Amino acid sequence: MDRVRVHGLRTARRIVVAVIGSTILAVGLALLVLPGPAFLVIPIGLAVLALEFEWARRWLRRARNAWPATDRKKGD
16 A cells, blocks of 8 residues: 555656646746746756656756856856
8 A cells, every 4th residue: 555655646746747847848938939038947947847857857958068158166
C-alpha cells in the first residue's frame, strides 16, 4: 500500500509541475509577441519543468549556453 501511495504522490507532483511549468512557459511564449519580459519568463518556465523532465533540462542548458557569458566577478 505504501508503494502505491508513493507512486501516486510522485505522479501528482509530476502533474502539478507540468501544469505550472507549462503555464509559465506558455505565458513566456505569448510575451514574445506581447509587451513583456519574455526572455525572463521562458527560462523560469523551463526551470520549473526541469524539476521533473529531462527534455526541459536540456533546453534550459542549451538556452543558458547560448546566452552571452557575463563576468560574474565584478570586483576584479
